[in-house]
Amino acid sequence: MSAPYNAAVLEPEATTPLIMALPKGRILKECGPLLARAGIVPAPDYADEDTRHMRFPTNDPNLDVIRVRPFDVATFVAFGAAQLGICGSDVLMEFDYPEVYAPLDLGIAKCRVCVAEPAATAGSDDPSRWSRVRVASKYPNIARRHYASRGVHADVVELNGAMELAPGLGLSRLIVDLVDTGSTLRANGLVVTETIANVSSRLIVNRTALKTQPEAIGALIARFRAALG
Ligand code: PRT
Ligand code: MG
Numbered sequence: 001m002s003a004p005y006n007a008a009v010l011e012p013e014a015t016t017p018l019i020m021a022l023p024k025g026r027i028l029k030e031c032g033p034l035l036a037r038a039g040i041v042p043a044p045d046y047a048d049e050d051t052r053h054m055r056f057p058t059n060d061p062n063l064d065v066i067r068v069r070p071f072d073v074a075t076f077v078a079f080g081a082a083q084l085g086i087c088g089s090d091v092l093m094e095f096d097y098p099e100v101y102a103p104l105d106l107g108i109a110k111c112r113v114c115v116a117e118p119a120a121t122a123g124s125d126d127p128s129r130w131s132r133v134r135v136a137s138k139y140p141n142i143a144r145r146h147y148a149s150r151g152v153h154a155d156v157v158e159l160n161g162a163m164e165l166a167p168g169l170g171l172s173r174l175i176v177d178l179v180d181t182g183s184t185l186r187a188n189g190l191v192v193t194e195t196i197a198n199v200s201s202r203l204i205v206n207r208t209a210l211k212t213q214p215e216a217i218g219a220l221i222a223r224f225r226a227a228l229g
Contacts, residue, residue, distance in 0.1 A: 017060075018062060018213070019082040020040075020065045021068055021082035022068075023070035027108065028067070030109050034224070037227035043057050071094075073087040074091050074097060077097075078095070078097035083213070088200070090199045093141075093142055096141070100204050100205070107201075108200065112195050113176065114192045114193075114195050115193050116174060116175050117167065117193050118168065119191045122191050122193050128150050130152045132153040133153075133173055134157065135176055136166035138160055138163065138177065140156040143176040146196050168188065174193070203221065205217060
């Protein structure tokens with residue numbers, strides 16, 4: 001019986017590649033040209049939405065990419081499972097992980113985190129006079145912080161999609177959600193009443209990894225900075 005392949009024995013010089021977490025979905029598509037300009041070419045099936053693979057080598061033997069849900073990119077990087085990642089600033093605001101450092105605004109996948117309400121009742125009441133409000137959102141922390149800052153307690157009903165249905169069906173008074181063109185809100189009878197933050201995607205890095213591998217990670221940050229310029 002042949003011995004199992006053991007890279008550590010056969011290739012004592014081999015180092016562990018860095019791992020960059022990339023979000024599947026809309027940001028993945030916008031990432032393509034940026035990765036190319038940074039000189040990072042993932043294995044071809046990385047762009048195949050049907051592949052079962054989640055981890056892909058790149059043209060750089062010291063860098064692999066993993067493809068995860070947009071909300072999970074920050075978590076992989078915060079815990080050091082990936083040393084780098086690309087992530088919406090909405091997700092960074094929601095989790096607020098101290099271990100995540102976001103050195104570069106990549107200027108892609110732009111939108112806004114907004115409060116939206118039914119057009120029929122929007123503006124009929126002064127929110128600073130409320131003591132509590134029921135909010136439907138995928139962003140419970142952003143929503144709670146936003147209302148807490150004006151002394152209002154937000155009871156957040158957490159949803160992962162179709163937030164726009166919540167006010168009309170009596171689930172919540174308003175929603176906190178991402179808005180780009182506003183056409184999804186309009187189609188559901190809602191209007192933006194406040195913008196909480198502008199959103200774009202960021203290059204993120206695990207702070208401990210940056211301290212222990214400053215050269216390799218610093219070189220990758222520099223490649224992305226050059227790709228933006
Ligand atoms: O699939 P999974 O549930 O894991 O995630 P997801 O479906 O939320 O991921 P995906 O691929 O949509 O990517 C989400 C990330 O993309 C967010 O974290 C943002 O950083 C970024 N982004 C940029 C957006 C939008 N723009 C955006 N418009 N994410 C979502 N939207 C939604 C918005 O909520 C609305 O419902 O798109 C809809 C259309 O927007 P309008 O205003 O143009 O109609
Ligand atoms: Mg999705």
